[in-house]
Amino acid sequence: MKTTIDIPEPLYRKVKMRAVQRGVSLRDLVLGALQDSLRVQVTRSPDQPHFEVDELGIPMLRREKGDATVITNEFIDQLREQEGV
Numbered sequence: 001m002k003t004t005i006d007i008p009e010p011l012y013r014k015v016k017m018r019a020v021q022r023g024v025s026l027r028d029l030v031l032g033a034l035q036d037s038l039r040v041q042v043t044r045s046p047d048q049p050h051f052e053v054d055e056l057g058i059p060m061l062r063r064e065k066g067d068a069t070v071i072t073n074e075f076i077d078q079l080r081e082q083e084g085v
Helices: 009-022 026-039 073-083
Strands: 051-053 059-061
Touching: 009 026, 026 073, 059 073
Parallel strands: none
Antiparallel strands: 051 059
16 A cells, blocks of 8 residues: 655655665665554553663663563664653
8 A cells, every 4th residue: 555644854864864774675664663663562651761771871671571572673773762862
């Protein structure tokens, strides 16, 4: 199925650069991000971050018991951008 969406120019440039860096098409990068987004199970409160920072200052992914989300580099990058980590 085809659809049209408006993407702000700065975001489009970032996404296009990411696709080039990974050696994939823009289409494949966007489809992967959409699939990852649909796999996320929201079992936490909206104000609770995905990451916590340990005593050494290293961000650690917080997961709920039974969370079967597949963790990919794209998923981590997405969370970092959302939470500014």
